[in-house]
Amino acid sequence: MKKRIIAITITGVCGLLACHCKTAQEQGPVKLSPPPQKPVVVRKQNNYHEHIDQMTFVSYLDDGDYFQILAKKADSTFVFINETDTTKNLNRGDQIEVAWKDGQVAVPGDNDAEMPARLLFSIKKTADGPVTSFRTTYGKKLRYTWSTDEEFTTSYLNKVYQLTEYYLTQTKNPLLQLAIKKREELTYSIESAERNGQHYRVIGIAPIGPNGSNIVQWLYIGEENGRIYEHDLPEDKLVAFD
Structure with a gap:
């Protein structure tokens, strides 16, 4: 089976399992230009004081009707309408300070229907998370x-x-x-699979050594919830990660 490859640091090296591959003209996680802002129609802004809190950044959610930010505090998850952070430079696990007000936004395509929403006013990083630190080290x-x-x-x-x-x-x-400590090259494959009636993206991670690469960890990513599962090979079961 032919493979596409993102050759990040050293070009001209093919991917896993000695497959035929071709090189894409892009590197790393591609830095995307901010898309045109989606229209956020604020019908009401409640006359409450602005909320300010410390949270952990999880991800940007840009696939819906509005640009949003997902953050966590302890065991609680918060979703904010995001018209503020257009640079999108935060990484998962970064500590952030967020300020927002409770309000409502229009439901696209549903006449004048409204839904409650947290409207983000400001966001700033207060400390690096594990991904930011990993990229540095x-x-x-x-x-x-x-x-x-x-x-x-x-x-x-x-x-x-x-x-x-x-x-x-x-x-x-x-x-x-060990591979990370020695700063060895790492590669992974992306496949699709179905397990117990559920659809997953399957990630096979391998260090690249002098004799090639062998997958040492399989991950399953739930397509519906985006959750990461480690594959316990001896038990042939999925173990939720994080």
């Missing part, structure tokens, strides 16, 4: 390949890249820990 881009049978958008490939990178910041796999 490891200092290399990950390579990745995928089957030519699959069609992925650049934004989706970036999403998988960020999830894989986040996993590597906290992996307990000793072979991956």
Whole structure:
């Protein structure tokens, strides 16, 4: 099966399993230009004081009707309408200070219907998270390949890249820990699979050594919830990560 490859640091090296591949003209998680702002129609802004709180950044959510930010505080998850952070330079796990007011936004295509929303006014990073620290200490881009049978958008490939990178910041796999410590090149493959009636993206991570690369960790990413699962090979079961 032919493979596409993102050759990040050293060009001209093909991907996993000695597959035929071709090189894409892009590097790392691709820096996307901010898309045109989606129209946010604020019907009401409640006359409450502005909320300010410390949270942990999770991700940008740009696939819906509004640009949004997902953040966590303890066991609670918060979604904010985002017209503020257009640079989108935050990484998962970064500590942030957010300020917002409760309000409402229009439901697109539903006449004058409204829904409650947290309207973000400001956001700033207060401390680096594990991904930001990993990029500083490891200092290399990950390579990745995928089957030519699959069609992925650049934004989706970036999403998988960020999830894989986040996993590597906290992996307990000793072979991956050693490869990261020695700053060896890492690569991963992207496949699709169905397991127990659920659809997953399957990520196979491998250090690249002098004799090639062998996958040492399989990850399953739930297509519906985006959650990461480690594949326990001896038990043939999925173990939720984080």
